Amino acid sequence: MGASDEQDREDGERWLTTAEVREIWPQIRPSSIRAVARANSVRTSGAPSPDLTREPTYHAADVRRVAARIDRGEADVAPWQRADSDAARADATPSPQVRQPIRWGPDNVPGLILLAIVVGLILWGLTAPDNPGTGTVFVR
Known part of the structure; x- marks a missing residue:
């Protein structure tokens, strides 16, 4: 504690906590109290x-x-830094909602049909008798 701090305490001058300053400065955002105090030479x-x-x-x-x-x-x-400014209101607006997980329902039916067709065509192509890659003939 410096000499001026001790002198102020002896003179009966109070020191306020951040919570008390918030009550006196309701126009200032709580996160900006320290910066506003510094900018305005508050001891x-x-x-x-x-x-x-x-x-x-x-x-x-x-x-x-x-x-x-x-x-x-x-x-x-x-x-x-002001709690009543447009910038503070913009910060206070809620963020976008979190995406919900995909659920099975009528919206998914066309995609599921397409997926089933593609998988069916792939399996049919692999098991077709004219496909040389599916034979069980082994070379010795």
Whole structure:
């Protein structure tokens, strides 16, 4: 912990966890809190967070200052970092559904008929009497 961290703690200034910052910055995506804090010069503490998540804690006064700037639209926030942007909505759209396994049904009948014909023709061609490759005559 640096000297400024100790001075802030002595002055009664609080340090906020990431969960607390999320409540103050609802417009920011949870995955972007660290980047937005860095871009807007929010001080972070090197001390372990009280919830033992190993995430940094953020200076409460800085978080409130940036919250006001976010509300006014003056904060340094990329569009994809905002929870209320088109980019965030695009990320939240569900992905395509997983393909279901193929089931036996009326849609498969034409393909099965074709397969049966092809297999039948191959077997008939192999067992035809004029086919020299199917004889049982062995050469000694």
